[in-house]
Amino acid sequence: xxxxxxxxxFHLLIIAxxxxxxxxxxxxxxxxxxxxxxxxxxxxxxxxLFGYTGLLSLGHALFFATGMYGLGLxxxxxxxxxxxxxxxxxxxxxxxxAVIGFLALRTTGVAFMIVTLMFAQAGYLIILWLGEYTRxxxxxVIQQSQRxxxxxxxxxxxxxxxxxxxxxxxxxxxxxxxVRSGFGKTLVAIRENEERARMLGYNVHRHKWLAVIISxxxxxxxxxxxxxxxxxxxxxxxxxxxxxxxxxxxxxGGAGTTIGPLIGTVFMYYLIDLSSQITSAYLxxxxxxxxxxxxxxxxxxxxxxxxxxxxxxx
Amino acid sequence: MEFGPHFFLASLEGAVNAAVxxxxxxxxxxxxxIMRVVNVAHGEFFMxxxxxxxxxxxxxxxHPAVGFLFALIAAPxxxxxxxxxxxxxxxxxxxxxxxxxxxxxxxLLYVLQQTTLMTFGPEARPVEAPFNKRLALxxxxxxxxxxxxxxxxxxxxxxxxxxxxAAAVIILIGLWLxxxxxxxxxxxxATQLDREMALAHGxxxxxxxxxxxxxxxxxxALAAVLIVPIQQxxxxxxxxxxxxxxIVVIIGGLGSxxxxxxxxxxxxxxxxxxxxxxxxxxxxxxxxxxVAFVLIFRPQGLFGKRSA
Numbered sequence: 121x122x123x124x125x126x127x128x129x130f131h132l133l134i135i136a137x138x139x140x141x142x143x144x145x146x147x148x149x150x151x152x153x154x155x156x157x158x159x160x161x162x163x164x165x166x167x168x169l170f171g172y173t174g175l176l177s178l179g180h181a182l183f184f185a186t187g188m189y190g191l192g193l194x195x196x197x198x199x200x201x202x203x204x205x206x207x208x209x210x211x212x213x214x215x216x217x218a219v220i221g222f223l224a225l226r227t228t229g230v231a232f233m234i235v236t237l238m239f240a241q242a243g244y245l246i247i248l249w250l251g252e253y254t255r256x257x258x259x260x261v262i263q264q265s266q267r268x269x270x271x272x273x274x275x276x277x278x279x280x281x282x283x284x285x286x287x288x289x290x291x292x293x294x295x296x297x298x299v300r301s302g303f304g305k306t307l308v309a310i311r312e313n314e315e316r317a318r319m320l321g322y323n324v325h326r327h328k329w330l331a332v333i334i335s336x337x338x339x340x341x342x343x344x345x346x347x348x349x350x351x352x353x354x355x356x357x358x359x360x361x362x363x364x365x366x367x368x369x370x371x372x373g374g375a376g377t378t379i380g381p382l383i384g385t386v387f388m389y390y391l392i393d394l395s396s397q398i399t400s401a402y403l404x405x406x407x408x409x410x411x412x413x414x415x416x417x418x419x420x421x422x423x424x425x426x427x428x429x430x431x432x433x434x
Numbered sequence: 435m436e437f438g439p440h441f442f443l444a445s446l447e448g449a450v451n452a453a454v455x456x457x458x459x460x461x462x463x464x465x466x467x468i469m470r471v472v473n474v475a476h477g478e479f480f481m482x483x484x485x486x487x488x489x490x491x492x493x494x495x496x497h498p499a500v501g502f503l504f505a506l507i508a509a510p511x512x513x514x515x516x517x518x519x520x521x522x523x524x525x526x527x528x529x530x531x532x533x534x535x536x537x538x539x540x541x542l543l544y545v546l547q548q549t550t551l552m553t554f555g556p557e558a559r560p561v562e563a564p565f566n567k568r569l570a571l572x573x574x575x576x577x578x579x580x581x582x583x584x585x586x587x588x589x590x591x592x593x594x595x596x597x598x599x600a601a602a603v604i605i606l607i608g609l610w611l612x613x614x615x616x617x618x619x620x621x622x623x624a625t626q627l628d629r630e631m632a633l634a635h636g637x638x639x640x641x642x643x644x645x646x647x648x649x650x651x652x653x654x655a656l657a658a659v660l661i662v663p664i665q666q667x668x669x670x671x672x673x674x675x676x677x678x679x680x681i682v683v684i685i686g687g688l689g690s691x692x693x694x695x696x697x698x699x700x701x702x703x704x705x706x707x708x709x710x711x712x713x714x715x716x717x718x719x720x721x722x723x724x725v726a727f728v729l730i731f732r733p734q735g736l737f738g739k740r741s742a
Contacts, residue, residue: 176533226730230472230532234680238726241677245719364540371537401552407544414528414538 127296127378134379135289142281154281156382156389157288158345159369163381164291165338166366171375172299173331174311178233178363179220179240180339185247185358186216187340192353193253195266202269206344213340214333221332225325237360244358259354267351280349287345288382291338296378298334307331308376339366361403368406371413374422383421439573441707443591448706450595453602454661456698458675459682460609461653463694466683468626468646471530474539476654477676478546479517483509483655484667485550488559499564502663509659510652516546517651518644525647526640543672550669563663567593598660605656606695613691622646677718678705681725 138157142150162184169175190212191205200208224235248256267274274283298304306327309317318324347353356362365388366381373384388409396402417424462476486509491501520542528534570590572583613619625632625642633639657675665671678701686697701721708717 176536178536223726223730227733230536231729231733233533233536234472234684235726235729238722238729242719242722242726245715245722249713249715249719367537367540399552400556401548403544404548404552407541407546407548410541411524411538411545414534414541415524418534 124297124300127300128293131292131296131378134382135285135292138285138288139282142278142285147277150281151277152389152393153386154277154284154349155346156385157284158342158349159365159389160382160385161287161291161345162339162342163366163369163373163385164295164378165335165342167370167375167377167381168295168298168307168338169331169335170367170370171377171380172304172311173307173328175328175331176233176367177224177236177332177335178360178367179236179238179243180335180366181358181360181362182220182236182240182243183213183217183336183339184343184346184362185243185355186336187213187343187345188347188353188357189247189254189343190340191344192260192262192347195262196260196353197253202267202274202348205348209340209344209347210337213337213343217333217336217340218329221329221336225328225332237363240358240363241360244355244360247355247358254353254355257355259352259356262347262351262353264351267348269348274349275351283349284345287341291341292378292382295338299378303327303330311376364406368410371418371420372409374420374424374426377420377422377426380420380422387421440710442571442573444707444710445703446591446595447710448703449599450661450664451706452699452702453599454657455675455678455682455702456695457602457605457657457660458654459679459686459694459698460606460691461650461657462679463683463686463691464613464653465647465650467691468622469530469643470532471525471535471647472532472539473647473650474536474676475520475542475546476650476679477672477674478543479513479651479672480654480658480675481550481667481669481672482513482516482546483658484561484662484665484671485554485669486512486655487659487662488554488561488667491561497564498562502561502564502659505561505659506656510655513655514648514652518648521644521647526643530643547669547672554667554669556669558666558668560666561662563592563594565593565597566663569593569596594663598664601660602657605653609653610691618645677722678702681721684725685728 138153141153145153162180165183166177166180169177169180187209189209191202191209194200194208195202195205220236220239224232224239227235247254254260264273264275269283272279272283274280299307306317306322309320309322310324310327314324317327343357346357369384369388370381371384372388373382374380388406391405391409392402395405413420419427458476458480461479462473465471465473465476487502487505490505490508491498494501494504524538524542525535528538568590569592574581574583613622621632621637621642622645624635625637625639625646629639632642658671679698682697682701683694685701686693686695705717705721708714708720
């Protein structure tokens with residue numbers, strides 16, 4: 121109980137900090153931060169599966185893109201309101217992650233990674249194949265006039281920032297609650313020793329499946345929010361690269377910590393942003409970071425902090 | 435063109451595909467079989483082979499065959515050395531832990547690809563084939579008075595394409611002899627069977643692993659040198675062959691070399707043929723889904739035996 125309270129207070133402080141930053145930072149950086157918060161939600165979803173359950177997926181772009189296209193296609197072709205669009209995106213993410221999870225969880229380890237990679241690749245190719253509706257690589261723009269949620273114009277920088285913050289806050293509090301609950305602790309038990317968790321009578325398969333769905337829905341929510349807040353839907357977001365990004369964010373920030381995904385996303389986003397001003401080969405940074413992290417800091421920034429300083433970090 | 439000659443032409447293109455794919459996939463398969471390492475950077479070793487071939491052939495000048503011959507020898511050696519170094523400095527240090535290895539090789543993928551982008555540039559660059567004679571091919575037609583031979587317009591191939599197929603067959607046979615008949619091959623197979631026991635018998639497993647990783651990458655580079663006169667060198671060219679060779683290795687049964695070759699011929703041919711008659715995107719969607727379902731329902735591969 122004390123744990124729950126401490127985690128909650130800590131997360132509220134983080135949210136307050138993010139809200140405060142909007143008033144301090146210049147406009148460019150608050151714009152970046154809005155994007156970072158949406159991507160951090162994506163990474164937080166990824167972290168549920170990778171950090172807490174120990175399942176490394178190489179195909180999360182599929183869930184991100186499902187949320188994005190679920191909202192985008194519904195708004196573009198069916199002319200629905202943004203709130204219905206969000207429901208379409210989330211609904212599509214639930215269905216896709218439930219099906220993919222059900223199938224992919226029949227495998228473990230390396231096979232799981234390749235199966236998720238292949239499903240994501242198939243998803244990307246299907247988006248290209250249905251170019252008539254999705255406009256393939258080119259993508260499509262959601263008009264500014266459509267991006268009004270309950271009278272709030274989400275294309276305005278301040279509205280956009282706080283919309284991203286609300287999504288981020290809900291996700292962070294939700295995750296804080298999940299990982300401190302019995303369910304979250306069982307996930308960690310599965311990560312640490314799957315056989316033992318099974319012996320203790322836990323339904324390992326069902327727990328993993330639920331973890332995939334929670335993870336996929338958070339990724340889908342991030343995808344839908346990205347489309348709505350930034351007004352663009354494109355096949356780039358379904359490529360392998362977008363499956364690697366959350367892995368990178370989580371590894372850098374610290375897998376299995378609630379705050380890690382945010383830290384990792386902030387660092388990586390600025391690192392790539394700065395280096396892309398110098399060279400077009402900005403992904404080099406991503407590659408070097410991945411190698412160095414696996415070699416020297418498999419726990420990530422927040423993980424190292426937890427190991428050395430703050431033992432209580434959720 | 436009628437269906438018959440068209441299909442024949444498509445199968446010829448498919449055979450060139452299959453030959454190169456078989457080499458790529460066997461490289462990946464050896465590394466997986468012996469080291470239990472999934473090398474995501476394999477496609478980049480292929481790309482490096484092509485880029486180095488371009489570099490050597492422009493340096494050499496003179497008759498294109500001179501540069502090509504140099505490239506055929508030097509590119510696999512250079513790429514193999516790079517791979518062996520990567521094994522020594524990165525993979526060995528993380529103890530070949532399966533998941534961390536994949537993350538590290540993804541990192542390696544970006545490092546190799548982006549470094550090439552910075553130095554070689556984003557253009558696709560051609561390499562001239564050492565010989566390239568156009569050969570018209572005949573087709574048989576049933577007429578009133580039995581079969582007659584004629585030369586349909588457009589049905590042709592080049593001597594170089596046929597040479598690629600022949601070279602791939604020779605290399606694969608050589609590799610098979612190397613693995614089954616040579617002492618180093620024996621040591622590699624011993625390491626594959628039981629790493630601990632090999633270590634106990636004084637086999638320097640670290641060196642064997644570096645050699646295997648280098649060998650796998652070198653074969654990919656060799657495949658690239660063979661294909662680059664047909665395809666041009668480009669810094670993103672490793673992506674599709676990587677995916678296809680993953681597909682081949684999985685369908686052929688992880689780590690099984692004969693299975694890999696059979697699957698490479700099957701996938702390479704059908705990819706070539708399907709892409710001629712249908713949209714290549716559909717062919718790829720079918721192939722990727724096939725892999726996913728093979729892994730889910732038949733993890734030993736379509737041709738592999740269920741292991742104990």
